[in-house]
Amino acid sequence: MKRTYSLVLFLIGMGLTQASVAKLNIFACEPEWASLVQALGGSQVTTTVATTAHQDPHRIEPRPSLIAKVRRADLLVCSGAELEIGWLPMLQRQAGNRKVLPGRVGYFETAQQVERLGIPEKLDRSMGDVHASGNPHVHLDPHRLLKIASALSERLITLDPSNTAHYRSRFDDFTSRWQQAVQQWQRIAEPLKGARVVVHHQDWDYLFDWLQIVKAGSLEPKPGLPTSAGHLAKLRQALKEEPAVAIIYTHYQSPKAANRLSQLTGIVALELPYTVGGGEGVTDLFSLYDETLKRLLKVIP
Numbered sequence: 001m002k003r004t005y006s007l008v009l010f011l012i013g014m015g016l017t018q019a020s021v022a023k024l025n026i027f028a029c030e031p032e033w034a035s036l037v038q039a040l041g042g043s044q045v046t047t048t049v050a051t052t053a054h055q056d057p058h059r060i061e062p063r064p065s066l067i068a069k070v071r072r073a074d075l076l077v078c079s080g081a082e083l084e085i086g087w088l089p090m091l092q093r094q095a096g097n098r099k100v101l102p103g104r105v106g107y108f109e110t111a112q113q114v115e116r117l118g119i120p121e122k123l124d125r126s127m128g129d130v131h132a133s134g135n136p137h138v139h140l141d142p143h144r145l146l147k148i149a150s151a152l153s154e155r156l157i158t159l160d161p162s163n164t165a166h167y168r169s170r171f172d173d174f175t176s177r178w179q180q181a182v183q184q185w186q187r188i189a190e191p192l193k194g195a196r197v198v199v200h201h202q203d204w205d206y207l208f209d210w211l212q213i214v215k216a217g218s219l220e221p222k223p224g225l226p227t228s229a230g231h232l233a234k235l236r237q238a239l240k241e242e243p244a245v246a247i248i249y250t251h252y253q254s255p256k257a258a259n260r261l262s263q264l265t266g267i268v269a270l271e272l273p274y275t276v277g278g279g280e281g282v283t284d285l286f287s288l289y290d291e292t293l294k295r296l297l298k299v300i301p
């Protein structure tokens with residue numbers, strides 16, 4: 001009798017172990033979110049990522065291999081706010097996985113968790129390829145990032161309640177390391193306050209908002225549109241009157257326009273990592289911020 005009882009207990013135990021080893025399958029649209037998911041989910045999640053730091057997340061090819069990954073996913077973690085509007089809806093339609101459709105618990109938009117900058121007062125497509133729901137490039141403000149982490153951690157718990165303690169402890173650990181890092185970043189970034197910087201695209205608005213860096217112009221005459229000789233001439237004139245310390249771009253953008261303006265003005269063109277994988281040693285969100293600040297501080301006189 002006793003033996004049967006322990007056998008039953010053993011089998012129940014096996015069942016529980018089985019349940020807790022079934023990992024959540026997560027499909028992240030961009031490397032920064034894959035990195036955050038990994039930090040929060042650890043051994044309980046398997047993460048695939050749709051884009052690398054070398055691909056423009058506004059426009060990628062919705063390849064069959066990506067459709068297959070969305071089909072298998074328990075959760076999609078994407079920027080949203082229309083960043084992926086050119087390819088993600090197509091992947092979701094083709095994958096036939098109802099769990100991860102907009103509005104379902106298996107679809108998580110990071111930009112929806114925070115207050116967004118640059119929401120147009122009036123939508124006018126003649127303004128360029130504007131982000132109609134506001135700027136979706138939210139990951140370079142550490143305060144917004146922590147809010148996103150909190151909501152994402154709760155979503156993991158909703159999807160996998162048997163591992164609540166695991167997700168809570170990882171979130172607490174991430175939070176304390178992140179808050180400590182933010183203190184340090186704010187201290188070392190002090191000289192960047194008020195610095196004027198030219199950008200390629202509006203990918204840096206949240207970073208600038210956090211550190212009070214001033215956007216001195218954009219290589220894109222309108223969001224999403226390529227630069228032109230006329231626009232560069234205007235920028236050159238404006239920078240003559242009020243100079244800037246750098247012209248920044250990232251790996252997924254061609255350095256041509258930044259280099260051209262640099263030749264015209266003598267202002268240094270500077271590549272920044274933008275996301276995880278965008279530079280040597282940029283392997284997670286912490287090193288992404290470290291490296292971004294390090295490179296920006298180098299150009300401050």
Ligand SMILES: [Zn+2]
Nearest residue numbers: 058201202203
């Ligand atoms: Zn954009």
